Amino acid sequence: MDDHRDDVGAGRDGRPARPARLKDVAELAGVSLKTVTNVVHERRHVKAETRARVKAAIAELGYTPSLVGRQLQSGRSNIVALAVPRIDEPYLGALAHAMIMAGERHGYTVFTDETGRSDDHELRAAAGYPGNSIDGVIYSPLAVDPRRLADMSRFTPMVLLGEHLSEGAADYVAIDNEQSAKDVVQHLADGGRRRIAYVGSNPARSSSVGQLRFQGFRAAVNDLDLETRDDWLLRCDRYTRETGAAMAEQLLPQIGEIDALVCASDLLAIGAIRTFIAHHVRVPDDVAVIGWDNIVDGRYLSPSLSSVATDLDLLADRTFEALISRIQGNRDPAAVYTVPHELIIRESSRPPTG
Amino acid sequence: MDDHRDDVGAGRDGRPARPARLKDVAELAGVSLKTVTNVVHERRHVKAETRARVKAAIAELGYTPSLVGRQLQSGRSNIVALAVPRIDEPYLGALAHAMIMAGERHGYTVFTDETGRSDDHELRAAAGYPGNSIDGVIYSPLAVDPRRLADMSRFTPMVLLGEHLSEGAADYVAIDNEQSAKDVVQHLADGGRRRIAYVGSNPARSSSVGQLRFQGFRAAVNDLDLETRDDWLLRCDRYTRETGAAMAEQLLPQIGEIDALVCASDLLAIGAIRTFIAHHVRVPDDVAVIGWDNIVDGRYLSPSLSSVATDLDLLADRTFEALISRIQGNRDPAAVYTVPHELIIRESSRPPTG
DNA sequence: GTTAGAATTTCTAACGTTAGAAGTGATGCT
DNA sequence: AGCATCACTTCTAACGTTAGAAATTCTAAC
Numbered sequence A, B: 001m002d003d004h005r006d007d008v009g010a011g012r013d014g015r016p017a018r019p020a021r022l023k024d025v026a027e028l029a030g031v032s033l034k035t036v037t038n039v040v041h042e043r044r045h046v047k048a049e050t051r052a053r054v055k056a057a058i059a060e061l062g063y064t065p066s067l068v069g070r071q072l073q074s075g076r077s078n079i080v081a082l083a084v085p086r087i088d089e090p091y092l093g094a095l096a097h098a099m100i101m102a103g104e105r106h107g108y109t110v111f112t113d114e115t116g117r118s119d120d121h122e123l124r125a126a127a128g129y130p131g132n133s134i135d136g137v138i139y140s141p142l143a144v145d146p147r148r149l150a151d152m153s154r155f156t157p158m159v160l161l162g163e164h165l166s167e168g169a170a171d172y173v174a175i176d177n178e179q180s181a182k183d184v185v186q187h188l189a190d191g192g193r194r195r196i197a198y199v200g201s202n203p204a205r206s207s208s209v210g211q212l213r214f215q216g217f218r219a220a221v222n223d224l225d226l227e228t229r230d231d232w233l234l235r236c237d238r239y240t241r242e243t244g245a246a247m248a249e250q251l252l253p254q255i256g257e258i259d260a261l262v263c264a265s266d267l268l269a270i271g272a273i274r275t276f277i278a279h280h281v282r283v284p285d286d287v288a289v290i291g292w293d294n295i296v297d298g299r300y301l302s303p304s305l306s307s308v309a310t311d312l313d314l315l316a317d318r319t320f321e322a323l324i325s326r327i328q329g330n331r332d333p334a335a336v337y338t339v340p341h342e343l344i345i346r347e348s349s350r351p352p353t354g
Numbered sequence C: 001g002t003t004a005g006a007a008t009t010t011c012t013a014a015c016g017t018t019a020g021a022a023g024t025g026a027t028g029c030t
Numbered sequence D: 001a002g003c004a005t006c007a008c009t010t011c012t013a014a015c016g017t018t019a020g021a022a023a024t025t026c027t028a029a030c
Helices: A022-029 A033-040 A048-061 A067-074 A090-105 A119-126 A146-153 A177-190 A209-223 A241-254 A266-278 A296-300 A312-327 B022-029 B033-040 B048-061 B067-074 B090-106 B119-126 B146-155 B177-190 B209-223 B241-254 B266-278 B296-300 B312-327
Strands: A079-084 A109-114 A136-139 A158-161 A171-175 A196-201 A233-235 A260-263 A288-292 A306-310 A336-339 A341-344 B079-084 B109-114 B136-139 B158-161 B171-175 B196-201 B233-235 B260-263 B288-292 B306-310 B336-339 B341-344
Touching: A022 A033, A022 A048, A033 A048, A067 B067, A079 A090, A079 A119, A090 A109, A090 A266, A090 A296, A090 A312, A090 B090, A090 B109, A109 A119, A109 B090, A109 B109, A119 A136, A136 A312, A158 A312, A171 A177, A171 A306, A171 A312, A177 A209, A177 A260, A177 A288, A177 A306, A177 A341, A196 A209, A196 A241, A196 A266, A233 A241, A241 A260, A241 A266, A241 B296, A260 A266, A266 A288, A266 A296, A266 B296, A296 B241, A296 B266, A312 A336, B022 B033, B022 B048, B033 B048, B079 B090, B079 B119, B090 B109, B090 B266, B090 B296, B090 B312, B109 B119, B119 B136, B136 B312, B158 B312, B171 B177, B171 B306, B171 B312, B177 B209, B177 B260, B177 B288, B177 B306, B177 B341, B196 B209, B196 B241, B196 B266, B233 B241, B241 B260, B241 B266, B260 B266, B266 B288, B266 B296, B312 B336
Parallel strands: A079 A109, A079 A136, A136 A158, A158 A171, A171 A336, A196 A233, A196 A260, A260 A288, A288 A306, B079 B109, B079 B136, B136 B158, B158 B171, B171 B336, B196 B233, B196 B260, B260 B288, B288 B306
Antiparallel strands: A306 A341, B306 B341
């Protein structure tokens, strides 16, 4: 009788005017709050008859537990944030999709956030979204200083993707980038390619995937006695189609010398192929092109794009295993989890005809 | 002295062992809770000296208000859900990006959810994510029965995108689909195309964008005295690359008769072009192809893809305006908001050379 | 020096959930 | 009959925030 709000489930169309609370259920069923939670959580020590009555009341009121109340009480939200630079990049979209599915398997809701708008957003993600009661962060950093990140992440369960931070700031999940680059070069050599260019290195960021892949590339080129030259190695920060197109522009004078181009991402490769075709450079006959990420668009390109594929579902599962372990208090030193990769050969890197 | 937790900001490395609460700030500053909130909310009636002391305490403890606490108290979360079938579809990724940016402009956090996994997920979105304290839903439905949706959405602020529900279940924001199709046909006619096929109609779902666009298509074909035939009109549910490829397969026998293909989405168009090229059908010389959505990939395709572009930023802003008005209690009948579209002409629909 | 009124601050209940502690009966054993 | 044990249920404080009401202090005018 101390409740002034009396219109639960009383809409004249039979729908509640406001969501029912635990208290409403308790009153309708004529039991205490605790008994209702006991029923909701399927606990013992509730008489069958009481249980039935409570369940009926729950059904009648259409009661759904308020996650906010729970969260406040438990300190846990079962929400993790996936922080990526831009959600409209194909690879990151596919990653988000895989993470959402994996989150579901592991009992977590994945809240995808974009950090690419500003450094502030990146730092906010790195700090674990203070105030938002995020249980953990899956983070694909772009520009944040690794040192700073290591500092901030100490108190936020976090798993890193994409860029490798040598300081071991947090758990890291990725393919073996160097080895995948070696596989790429081996494949090109198998197809008779000898003089290979590379787009996407960046010595200034030695831990970037582009640089890791470049190291594998260079090692394989040496091991297999292939040729590369400094002016065939183009560095860039952003792995976009635009950049790829611009880089290919720079390579046009070398066409005829080079017979293959390795791009640190499919987007770079797509941009490069676009430029090549526009200048009547034939792919793969004049130049083989290959990238990383196996984005769907590559399959529908003409020529279709060869690429290094990550098993995203596996990557997402590993990520959640690591993250959940951290959420549950694991304080071991940061670990690196490697997931397998696979070379998907399509038209763009087939051996030249004739 | 009734607080048993005494390790706020007491980590021996100078970082808090747990997040600071309002109460911690109040104690450190030697004032009451209300005074601290008054400072946090920049309210009057706080002495300058007190304000300074509180601010110092906030800074020292690194206090950030708990959004959960706020949400419980206010019933508002300032979070809206964007429910799309799949986040890894290029158009939906671009839409999500635009919505996240617009949300920021309007003071909302956008939580992107995928509903494509099951009907349950769609219904959950339609019901406003019960228990999650979502303030509103931006919803791009795929399969939910409009009738049911109308029923559920009555109590959840909601804006619909994509599919048009004639029942007026909720506010709807989109381009003028019929007019855009007429513009497409006009453009093809201007380029000398006369016999035009269409992929993406679906009479079973008369309110689907594919069907709306088809209606505009047919009207324009009649008005401009162009030709189309029943076996040039292919219906489909899913606007994917795969479907587009399959539909184009069906059209191969008609090549030579038709000189243009209108696809209800860019993905369909991309799939179709892939099939055409694989079968040495020249685009645009043999067949012009054009789609909707202006996804970035279309620009890098060869031939680059002509498309109907929506101004996504404008669409997102309109969406938020409508949604916020609903959140604030607007009970007017559901409205339709139309945003402008633009025809982006690229290579795939250029007039045949020679 | 009083006092009305304003300025500033504190007190307290509430948001919806949870779970430990405490309470009530009923049963079975001696 | 007395008592411990068990099944079941209720009571209550707590999570972090907010804001109306109440209390206190200050200011200025008489």
